[in-house]
Amino acid sequence: METKSRRRSDRIVLPVFGLAAEYAIALGLFAGTSLIVAALRFSFPGSETFLFVYVPVIGGTAYVGGRRASLALAFLAVASTGYYRFATAFDLTPGNLLSIGLFALVAVLTALAPARLRDIERKAEKADEHLMLLADASALLGEAFEHETSLKHVAHLTVPRFADWCAAELVEDDATRVVALAHADSAKGSVLEELYRSYPRAPGVPGDARQVVRNRQPELVNEISNSAGEATAQDPQHLSLLGALGTRTILRVPIRHNEEIDGVLAFGRGYSRPRFDSADQMFAEDLGRRCGVAVALGRAYTHQRAIAESLQRNLLPQRLPELPAVAVSARYLPSEGDIGGDWYDVIPLPDGQIALAMGDVAGRGVDAAALMGQLRTALQVLALEGYPPSAILQRLDTLLHQLPLTQMVTLIYMVVSTESMRIRFTNAGHPPPLVVAPDRTTRYLVEGGTVPLGVRMPFIPAEAEVPIPAKSTVVLYSDGLVERRGVGLEHGLAALEGVVRRGPIDPEAVCTRLVQELAAGRSMHDDVALLALQVGVETAAAGPLER
Known part of the structure; x- marks a missing residue:
C-alpha cells in the first residue's frame, strides 16, 4: 500500500x-x-x-x-x-x-x-516619450508666425530630452544656413557654435547637411571613432573642437514638406547616452516633417505679409503736405502679426481748410489693406468735392455695404479752419481725438459720435463743431496705441493724456514721445497709426514721415 x-x-x-x-x-x-x-x-x-x-x-x-x-x-x-x-x-x-x-x-x-518584458517596457516608455515630444513640438510650431523662431524653440525642446545637441539648417540658394543651435552643456554649446561658424562645410562632426539635402534621405552615424575625426578635421583647431564636443553618434533628417527639402535637423549624443536606433530615427523623421510644414507655412506667411505691408505703405501718404501756419507729423508702426488696416490722411482743401482722417479697418492681411486703400481714395474724392464730415461718412458707409466683403470700419474725419480756429468733425466709432492747448490743458473731443461704418444698422448722421485755442495741437491715433490686453481703455487714454502734457506740444515732439513711452519695447499685437497737427504756428513745417 x-x-x-x-x-x-x-x-x-x-x-x-x-x-x-x-x-x-x-x-x-x-x-x-x-x-x-x-x-x-x-x-x-x-x-x-x-x-x-x-x-x-x-x-x-x-x-x-x-x-x-x-x-x-x-x-x-x-x-x-x-x-x-x-x-x-x-x-x-x-x-x-x-x-x-x-x-x-x-x-x-x-x-x-x-528580460523580454523589461525590453518591451523600455520600448514602450521610449515611444511614450517620443509621442510627448512630438506633441510639445507641434504646440510650439503652431505658436509662432516666424518659422525660424519655431525651429529655435524645437531645438531647445529636444535638448536634452532627445539628444545632447541639436542644429537646424535651412536651404537657401543651394546652400544651408544655420538658424538654431542648442546644447545641454553651455560650455559645449560654445564649441558647437564655433564649429558651425568656423567650419560650416566641413564633413565629420557635427558635419555637413548637404549630403542629406542631396540624397533626400536621413543619415545615421552610429559610432564616430577618433580616427574618423582625424581624417575629417581640416586643421588642428578643428580636431580640437571635435574632441571637445565629444559626439559619439549623429542623426540627421531632412526638414521636408511634400517633396520639398527645406532644411536639415541634426542631433548628436555623447558617450554617456545610448546610440540612436531605428525608433529614434522614425521619431526624428516625423519631427522633420512637422518642422517642414511649419517652415512652408512660415515662408508663405512672410511672403504674404511682405505683400500686405508693401501695399499698405504704398496706400498711406508718401509725404506730408507743407501748409502755411501748420505743422504736421505722423507715425505708422506695423504689428508683429498680420498687417492691419490702420490708415491716416492729411488733405489740403480748395477753400484753404485742412482735412484730417484716421481710420481702422477690422480684419488683417491683404484684404484689410486693400479695403483701406479703397476707402482712402473715396474719402479724398468726397473731401475735395466739399462734402461735410457727416455726409462723407454716410457715403462711405453706403460704399462699404456695396462691396463683396463688408468689414467694420472705425473712422474719424475732421476739417480744421486755420482762420476761425474751429474743428468740424464726425467720429464713427474711433477713439476720440485729443486737443492740447499751449498751456498744456487737454481735452478729448467726445462729441459728434456715431456707429462704425459697415455694421448692420442704419448710419446715424452726427456732427460737431468746437473752437480750439491758437497754437493748439490735435492728436489722432488708432486703438493700437492705447489698448492693452486685460486693461481698460480708460487707462490707455489717461496714459496718452499724461505723456502729451509732459513735454513740448509741437507735432514732431508729441509723436516721438508717444511712440517711445506707449509703443516702444512692448509686444505689438495691433498696428499703430498716429497723426498730430498744430495750427497757428508762425512758420510752415512738415515733420518727417516715419513708417
Whole structure:
C-alpha cells in the first residue's frame, strides 16, 4: 500500500523564475524521490495565493496542495506543506519524459520572460516619450508666425530630452544656413557654435547637411571613432573642437514638406547616452516633417505679409503736405502679426481748410489693406468735392455695404479752419481725438459720435463743431496705441493724456514721445497709426514721415 509522508527532510527548495511578472513558476527536480514541482502564484486583493502542484515522476498521479504565503517565502519557494507520493525507482516512461520536457520548457520560457518584458517596457516608455515630444513640438510650431523662431524653440525642446545637441539648417540658394543651435552643456554649446561658424562645410562632426539635402534621405552615424575625426578635421583647431564636443553618434533628417527639402535637423549624443536606433530615427523623421510644414507655412506667411505691408505703405501718404501756419507729423508702426488696416490722411482743401482722417479697418492681411486703400481714395474724392464730415461718412458707409466683403470700419474725419480756429468733425466709432492747448490743458473731443461704418444698422448722421485755442495741437491715433490686453481703455487714454502734457506740444515732439513711452519695447499685437497737427504756428513745417 502506498503511504503518505510529511517530514521536514522532504522540504524542497526550488529556484523561482518570473517574479517580476504577474505570475511566478517554480520548477525543480527532487532527485531523492524523483519529484517535479510547479508553483503558480495568483494575486488577489489583500493577499496572494500560491498553489503548489506536485507531480511524481513515477506513478503518474498528481497531488495538489494549497497554501498562502508571503512574496519573500515564495521567492525561497520552500514547499513545506503538501502531500507527496514517493517512489523507489525512476521509470523513464514516455508520459513521464513528456511531463519533464513540458515543465522544463515552461521553466526556460519563464526565465526569459522578465528580460523580454523589461525590453518591451523600455520600448514602450521610449515611444511614450517620443509621442510627448512630438506633441510639445507641434504646440510650439503652431505658436509662432516666424518659422525660424519655431525651429529655435524645437531645438531647445529636444535638448536634452532627445539628444545632447541639436542644429537646424535651412536651404537657401543651394546652400544651408544655420538658424538654431542648442546644447545641454553651455560650455559645449560654445564649441558647437564655433564649429558651425568656423567650419560650416566641413564633413565629420557635427558635419555637413548637404549630403542629406542631396540624397533626400536621413543619415545615421552610429559610432564616430577618433580616427574618423582625424581624417575629417581640416586643421588642428578643428580636431580640437571635435574632441571637445565629444559626439559619439549623429542623426540627421531632412526638414521636408511634400517633396520639398527645406532644411536639415541634426542631433548628436555623447558617450554617456545610448546610440540612436531605428525608433529614434522614425521619431526624428516625423519631427522633420512637422518642422517642414511649419517652415512652408512660415515662408508663405512672410511672403504674404511682405505683400500686405508693401501695399499698405504704398496706400498711406508718401509725404506730408507743407501748409502755411501748420505743422504736421505722423507715425505708422506695423504689428508683429498680420498687417492691419490702420490708415491716416492729411488733405489740403480748395477753400484753404485742412482735412484730417484716421481710420481702422477690422480684419488683417491683404484684404484689410486693400479695403483701406479703397476707402482712402473715396474719402479724398468726397473731401475735395466739399462734402461735410457727416455726409462723407454716410457715403462711405453706403460704399462699404456695396462691396463683396463688408468689414467694420472705425473712422474719424475732421476739417480744421486755420482762420476761425474751429474743428468740424464726425467720429464713427474711433477713439476720440485729443486737443492740447499751449498751456498744456487737454481735452478729448467726445462729441459728434456715431456707429462704425459697415455694421448692420442704419448710419446715424452726427456732427460737431468746437473752437480750439491758437497754437493748439490735435492728436489722432488708432486703438493700437492705447489698448492693452486685460486693461481698460480708460487707462490707455489717461496714459496718452499724461505723456502729451509732459513735454513740448509741437507735432514732431508729441509723436516721438508717444511712440517711445506707449509703443516702444512692448509686444505689438495691433498696428499703430498716429497723426498730430498744430495750427497757428508762425512758420510752415512738415515733420518727417516715419513708417
